[in-house]
Amino acid sequence: MSTPLKLVKNLxxxxxxxxxxxKKKQKQPMVCYDKISKSYGDLQVLKKIDFDxxxxxxxxxxxxxxxxxxTLARLLMTLEEPTSGTIKVDGELLWHQKIKGKKVxxxxxxxxxxxxxxxxVFQHFNLFPHMTILDNVAAAPIHVAGIPRAEAEEQAISILxxxxxxxxxxxxxxxxxxxxxxxxxxxxxxxxxxxxxxxDEPTSALDPxxxxxxxGVIKDIAQEGEMAMLLITHEMDFAKDVADxxxxxxxxxxxxxxxxxxxxxxxxxxxxxxxxxxFRGR
Amino acid sequence: xxxxxxxPTLLQGLKITLIITFLAMLLAFVLAFLxxxxxxxxxxxVRFLTAFxxxxxxxxxxxxxxxxxxxxxxxxxxxxxxxxxxxxxxxLNYGAYGSEVVRSAILAVPKGQTEAGIALNFSPWxxxxxxxxxxxxxxxLPGFGNLxxxxxxxxxxxxxxxxxxxxxxxxILNASTMETTMIYSLLLVIYFLIAWPLTRGIRWVENxxxxxxx
Ligand SMILES: Nc1ncnc2c1ncn2[C@@H]1O[C@H](COP(=O)(O)OP(=O)(O)OP(=O)(O)O)[C@@H](O)[C@H]1O
Ligand SMILES: [Mg+2]
Numbered sequence: 001m002s003t004p005l006k007l008v009k010n011l012x013x014x015x016x017x018x019x020x021x022x023k024k025k026q027k028q029p030m031v032c033y034d035k036i037s038k039s040y041g042d043l044q045v046l047k048k049i050d051f052d053x054x055x056x057x058x059x060x061x062x063x064x065x066x067x068x069x070x071t072l073a074r075l076l077m078t079l080e081e082p083t084s085g086t087i088k089v090d091g092e093l094l095w096h097q098k099i100k101g102k103k104v105x106x107x108x109x110x111x112x113x114x115x116x117x118x119x120x121v122f123q124h125f126n127l128f129p130h131m132t133i134l135d136n137v138a139a140a141p142i143h144v145a146g147i148p149r150a151e152a153e154e155q156a157i158s159i160l161x162x163x164x165x166x167x168x169x170x171x172x173x174x175x176x177x178x179x180x181x182x183x184x185x186x187x188x189x190x191x192x193x194x195x196x197x198x199x200d201e202p203t204s205a206l207d208p209x210x211x212x213x214x215x216g217v218i219k220d221i222a223q224e225g226e227m228a229m230l231l232i233t234h235e236m237d238f239a240k241d242v243a244d245x246x247x248x249x250x251x252x253x254x255x256x257x258x259x260x261x262x263x264x265x266x267x268x269x270x271x272x273x274x275x276x277x278x279f280r281g282r
Numbered sequence: 283x284x285x286x287x288x289x290p291t292l293l294q295g296l297k298i299t300l301i302i303t304f305l306a307m308l309l310a311f312v313l314a315f316l317x318x319x320x321x322x323x324x325x326x327x328v329r330f331l332t333a334f335x336x337x338x339x340x341x342x343x344x345x346x347x348x349x350x351x352x353x354x355x356x357x358x359x360x361x362x363x364x365x366x367x368x369x370x371x372x373x374l375n376y377g378a379y380g381s382e383v384v385r386s387a388i389l390a391v392p393k394g395q396t397e398a399g400i401a402l403n404f405s406p407w408x409x410x411x412x413x414x415x416x417x418x419x420x421x422x423l424p425g426f427g428n429l430x431x432x433x434x435x436x437x438x439x440x441x442x443x444x445x446x447x448x449x450x451x452x453x454i455l456n457a458s459t460m461e462t463t464m465i466y467s468l469l470l471v472i473y474f475l476i477a478w479p480l481t482r483g484i485r486w487v488e489n490x491x492x493x494x495x496x
Contacts, residue, residue, distance in 0.1 A: 079397050108406065115403045126398035130416045130491075140402040143412055172493075192402060 028091045030055045030196050030228045031076060036085035038071055045071045047252040048085065053196065058222050058229045060239035060260070063249030064275060069232045072249070073198045076230075077120045078111050089114050090195065116144075119194030123201045125181045127173040127188070133160065134169040137188045145192070159187045163217050179210030183217055190221065196228040197221075204234060211235070218242065236279050240264055248272045284461055288468060295451030296472060302365065302437045302447060303476070306372035310433060311426075313377025318384025332381070339378035344436055347371050352443040368440035376433045383425035387418040420491045427484035431477050438473075448472060 029052040038046040045068045053059050061069050074080040076087060078094065087094040096103050097110045106114075128136050134156055141152035160166060163183040173181055182202055189197060199218065203211040215238050222229060222242045233239055239246055240260045247257040250271050256263060267273045320332030339347065352367040362370065391414050399409035441450035452469045456462055 077397075077401050079400060112403055112405065115400070118401075120401040122394060122398065122401075124394060126392075126394035128395065128398070128413055128417075130420075139412060140404070143408045144403050144405075189401065 027055065029053060029088070030057070030090060031230075032088040033072075033075075034086045034088070036072075036075065036087060037083050038068070038075060038080065039083045045252050046075075046082075049252075049254060051247070051254060053228050053230060055195070056226050056228050058231065058242055058244050060231045060233060060243035060246045061249055062233065062236070062239060062246060062275070064271075067249045068252045069249050070200050073120065073200050073230060073232060076196075077118055077198060078115055089117055116192070117195045118198065119189035119192055119196070120198040121182070121185050121189055121200065121202050123205050125173070125178075125185045125205070127181055127184055129173050132170050132172055133165065133176070133184050136173065136184055137191050140188065140192050155191055156187070159191050160184070162220075163187045163190075164213070177210060178206045179213045182206065182214045186214075186217055186221070194227065196230065198230045198232075200232045201234065234279070236264065236276070248275075284459075284464055285468070288455055288459070288461065288465060291451050291455055292448060292465075292468060292472065295446055295448040296476075298446055298450075299434075299437050299448040300476070302368050302372065302440060302445070303434050305369045306376065306433055306437070307430065309369060309373025310376035310380050310429070313373060314380025314384050314426075317377060317381030318388065321381065321385050322388060335374075336378045336381050339375050340382075344371070344375050345439055345442070347375055348439055348443060364440070364443050364445045367443060368437070368445055372433055372436055372440075375436070376429050379429055379432075380426065383422050383429065384418075387421040387425070388414060390421055391417045416491075420488065423484055423488045423491070427481060427488075430480050430484065434477055434480065435473070 031051075031053040033049050033051040036046055036049045036051075037044065049072065051072075061072065063069050071080060075082050076089070076094070082095060086096060092114055093103070093106070094111075094114050095106050097106045098104075128139065131139060134153060137156035137160060138149070138152040141147045141155055142149055145152075147155070157166075157169065160169065163186055165180060165183055165187070168176065168180065168184075173184070176184065186202070202218065203214050206214065215235065218229075218231070219238075219242055221227070229242075231239065231243060243260050245257060246260045246263045247254050248263060248267075248269070248271075249255070250269075255269050256267065256272055263272070264276065267276055317332045317336055320328050321336070323329050323332075348368070348371045351362065351371050352364065355361065355367075395413055395417065396409060399413045404413065437447060438449035441447050441453060444450075448469065452465050456465050459465070
């Protein structure tokens with residue numbers, strides 16, 4: 001019986017049918033935002049967002065400052081709680097759980113279970129200043145995954161080598177350049193093998209000459225394939241290279257989304273046209 | 283010559299002073315952490331109770347607290363021996379000040395550290411233990427250092443509840459020998475000699491712990 005699989009193939013391009021298929025557990029979305037809203041007091045930052053990310057999909061999120069991109073990622077990383085709506089990760093509710101058939105607020109244990117599938121790289125690195133580079137990367141394997149130290153360090157070493165930092169194991173974060181710090185932060189998130197990784201403007205705190213090395217590392221990881229990525233970025237060329245899909249965010253809504261070529265060469269909304277021309281102008 | 287006569291008695295008092303200092307420090311340290319965390323608790327009752335404790339002990343004088351615990355408590359049926367009363371008062375008082383040191387150091391750890399911990403799926407306890415506390419503790423040390431010295435100096439008040447500490451012995455010697463200048467000079471020197479290694483000790487820990495950080 002190969003029909004169902006074929007069916008998925010045919011329909012998965014069409015956004016509308018996507019939901020129905022996911023219910024049948026056929027290649028369900030990695031992440032599914034369902035009518036997600038978020039307000040800070042009177043300010044509504046996200047307005048009923050429906051947004052899916054498929055397993056292994058690389059999605060770039062672009063949009064003007066203050067449009068809510070970071071907030072969207074922070075809700076998924078459980079750093080911020082949605083005001084309404086639900087998020088599913090790998091088919092399971094993130095902020096809610098079912099107890100005796102009733103949907104209630106998720107407890108810490110439930111959050112930890114789901115959170116393990118998600119990783120995040122921050123704009124300002126947020127490395128642990130009191131730990132060496134090696135310990136920064138090995139800390140989660142040791143304290144979260146409970147792997148013996150020696151084994152955790154081995155994993156950390158091989159990931160640090162992958163991001164080109166094999167000579168910095170015993171340095172402290174304060175002794176590194178911004179680009180090196182961000183590569184450590186990427187290694188630190190990567191070592192936990194998340195199924196989806198969030199990058200919130202990973203290069204916008206860097207000196208221009210250091211941006212390339214970090215984007216290079218992210219590109220390498222993207223090419224390896226299996227891990228889904230949500231890339232919030234102002235680097236349009238990078239987005240074009242890496243992303244399978246680009247979503248344009250404005251005032252708490254997804255205004256436009258599609259393949260990078262479509263969006264960048266054929267922007268429909270004037271807001272996106274404005275944004276793109278501003279970047280071209282630089 | 284007079285020194286040789288005065289010293290043995292003073293050193294006897296020194297022993298009591300050191301014992302009180304040490305025990306009160308231990309108590310203050312534990313209370314500082316309990317109350318410091320208490321003020322950051324997510325439970326309103328806990329926050330209220332610890333704030334109450336801290337404000338009462340910061341807002342009244344050490345001497346009055348000491349007298350209250352030693353002279354007034356017995357009237358409601360709790361009488362403590364002088365040493366226990368002294369240690370308890372000093373511990374409660376400096377624990378209250380210390381809790382502010384603990385609280386502000388924890389709050390001073392950047393929010394991004396907690397968020398990185400959450401993103402790596404650390405449990406709340408492990409976040410505190412491995413990420414927040416190691417950074418906060420270094421920031422607490424200068425504050426603890428000051429309080430340590432304050433506490434040491436505060437111990438001289440226990441002479442007023444009949445404890446034969448350094449100050450008490452000096453007062454007694456002064457009454458019997460009238461060597462006022464000599465006795466109080468010695469007293470100054472001895473207090474300073476205890477305080478100095480305490481200060482150096484804290485510095486040393488501070489330097490050890492902040493390796494590579496800045
Ligand atoms: N904790 C908060 N409290 C109040 N308002 C907030 C908070 N966090 C974010 N906001 C507001 O929400 C809006 C969206 O913020 P967000 O950081 O998601 O935007 P962004 O698209 O990431 O912008 P940028 O490109 O500047 O990073 C902004 O107006 C911001 O001021
Ligand atoms: Mg942002």
